[in-house]
Amino acid sequence: MSLELRGITKTFGSFTANDAINLRVETGQIHAILGENGAGKSTLMNIVYGLLKADSGEILVDEKAVNITEPSDALSAGIGMVHQHFMLIPVFTVAENIVLGHEKSGKFGALDIETARLAIKEVSKDFGFEVNPDAIVETLPVGIQQKVEIIRALIYEAKVLILDEPTAVLTPQETDELLKTMRELKAKGTSIIFITHKLREVREVADQITIIRRGKVVGAVSPQTSEGELASLMVGRAVDLAPEKVKHEIGSPILVAKDLTVRNTLGAAVVNKVNFHVSAGEVLAVAGVQGNGQSELARALINLEDHIEGSILLDDKEISGASIYDSLHAGIAFIPESRELDGLVGSFSIAENLILDLHDQAPYANGIMLSAGVVMAEAEKRAKEFDIRAQSVSDAVSTLSGGNKQKVVIARELSRPVKVLVASQPTRGLDVGSIEFVHERILAERDAGRGVILFSTELDEVMALADRIAVMYRGEILDIVDSNVTREELGLLMAGVAAKKASA
């Protein structure tokens, strides 16, 4: 089945998310749509899937115009979608999720789950998936949850399958598996729209690549195009894919974690007896697939977790068990995973957010009063230094773009006397320009002789910035390797295969 989009335009207020987009996906083709965060890829797909309504333009399936205003229209037109954030009910079983929306009832309105269970087993067999129809979805790893979504699309006979950033949550091995599945689907005649910003995957699997920038199609190229070329099309200027890292002497250990264990509210160890250190002038990257304890470990370093055992020595002083306030003021800068939730107070001004940590100290505080003038002056200074682009530092921080928000967080955290910088997913959701800035700042801290602990799920980022790489798997540090490790070795570690056990 072929799918064609003609002149799709969608605006939100004065912002044009999609500007007259044309696109054609042939039968049995893997068509990649490449673009930065916020380029309009997801908006476009939500229009195709009937979750949003286009202002103008038309959608043609097999050369015939179709009217898609509801997801059910898309489903009956043969369009299936695997969403970036899975559309599964966490507390339902796999089979219940598959049945939902397509229920068949028997006597006394009793639901027929059995048919779906059989269908799940059949599709699983065809593609070599291991999916238990009776498992509760929230207990399954994300890789399996994604397979559930694919199975659902297949059971309801999707001829065009939209995959929205499907590899964002997967390990390199799971990604390979997914790419293999995509090829199998293609061989069976399914057309696939593959949305991503990862250049490597696109070149590996796509038949045709369409690049979107700021809501417009800026290029239709073949997969033979080089990564550099794809990146510059995506961003609109030449991009330095690898930041420059100067070799220099690494100092003595500045933060040492010993037998550090973090428990969740259920008492289970989400971080299990990890040992590591970071030295002055060194970037230690903590890699791993999302959800293997990195978030908890990062938070534990400033005592933001409730149940911490073991020891954290900062400059030979024990900080484990200290208050968050004391941990921060002992010399740890912390860039939290979610700047909106944990990094900033959205309704506060930029200036106020910049002194959240120091508001009770001179010169910002004067007795019980805030010194507004000092706060503003300092904010102006830092906005300049960190290139925070806003009309005024009195604006609410929530009005800023993601990149500028992150700059506010970084500016605040680096304004204290800092010995160690803990950065948790510092470039998540940022555009390429802001990513460059954040990377430069991280390397600048390293070069200034601070220890940096970088938590990241992006392999490219880890390999570009790290001096050493610790790989977490199921709450444990499986190994700490040198930064000249290969992607394959790293991928295996992330999947839980210990290449060589670190000698302790």
Add this chain to the structure above:
Amino acid sequence: MSEIRSNVEKRRFRGVIVITGLSLFSLLYFGFLSPGKAKTTFGFVLNNEWVLIKEWIIASATGSKIFSGISLVASLLAILAYRKRIQVIVPVGVASFGILMSFITWAASGKFIPLTGLLQGALLLAVPLIFGSMSGLICERSGVINIAIEGQLLASAFVSGVVASLTHKTVWGLIAAPIAGAAISFLLATFAIKFSVDQVILGFVLNVLVIGLTDFLYKKLLVPYQNTWNTAPTFNKIELPILSKIPILGPIFFSQSIVVYIMFAIVASITYALFKTKWGLRTRAIGEHPTAADTVGIDVNKLRFKNVMIAGLVAGVGGAYYTVGSVGAFGKEMTAGAGFIALAALIFGKWSPIGAVFAALLFGFADNLQSTLTIIGVSIPSEFMLMVPYIATIIAVTGLVGRVRAPAADGIPYLRGGSH
């Protein structure tokens, strides 16, 4: 160190310890320190059911000792079960029962306690709570918070009383009540779903509105023209053949008015429908993850609207129980906060129909025990007795119920693309 206990388990253990402490207390206080040589008489016969045992007379101190003893043994078994990681719910249940009986035996020393009557009264007091919690259940499982249960009950009690008075027919009262409940639901659904108004505030406003309106009409209409407007007839009790003859259980469950039988039917249907049918699957889906439901072609807001309306109908029948189901005439603010207790029962029952029913029965029992003890003249101030159900709730919720998780999307209006 090797054994890891989750916080939930630790909390449960605290609950077990509290129960053990209470058992010891009741053994000492009700059993040994009790001066009463007087006898406590338990009555087991209410109507004309077959008699298994008519009365049971025991010295109150001895009775308390026996029941406390049972409770203490059960508590120790619960501790043992916890150690061995077996479910503690059965021994804890037995222990609670023991403590309760020990207390009653002590409190009613020298008096007659109609045990069957106590339970029957508990069920009757629980009836509106059960209807109310079913209304809340349907709403909240679909993702709409329903604080307006009180308003639904009161409005439908008023309407059914008035309609039955004017028509002189109980049936018309019973038919009108759900319509009144649904009318309140219509307001709730319209503002909560169509206009995304904060559901807690909205529910509260609706309650105040209904209270004000019924108070006004009561004063201006029902009191001065009582003979035409407020003389509702009531349903007769229907004794189910044979079933109503079962000793103890018969008079409690099978000698009731039609409203109570409707309640049994509604609870059974909701339980079945929620977990076994297409409607139930979709309802639970929109309460947990409405975006996911939307992407498989379910019209989230339409189903929510429909369910809130159904909830209004259910609460409406509960309202009718106040008038045509029991006393007939409407009284000012006669629901007296039952809607809020129903909400508590829903949460206590972990958003499950059966759980909510048990919670409502517990509240009803505590309420009735309080009034029974007051009537037979026990020296505890009734104000303290009124606290008992709530204290029991706090103990149960902190210790024994375990993790309470509301539907994930409860109270959050669904707007398509809302995450954008």
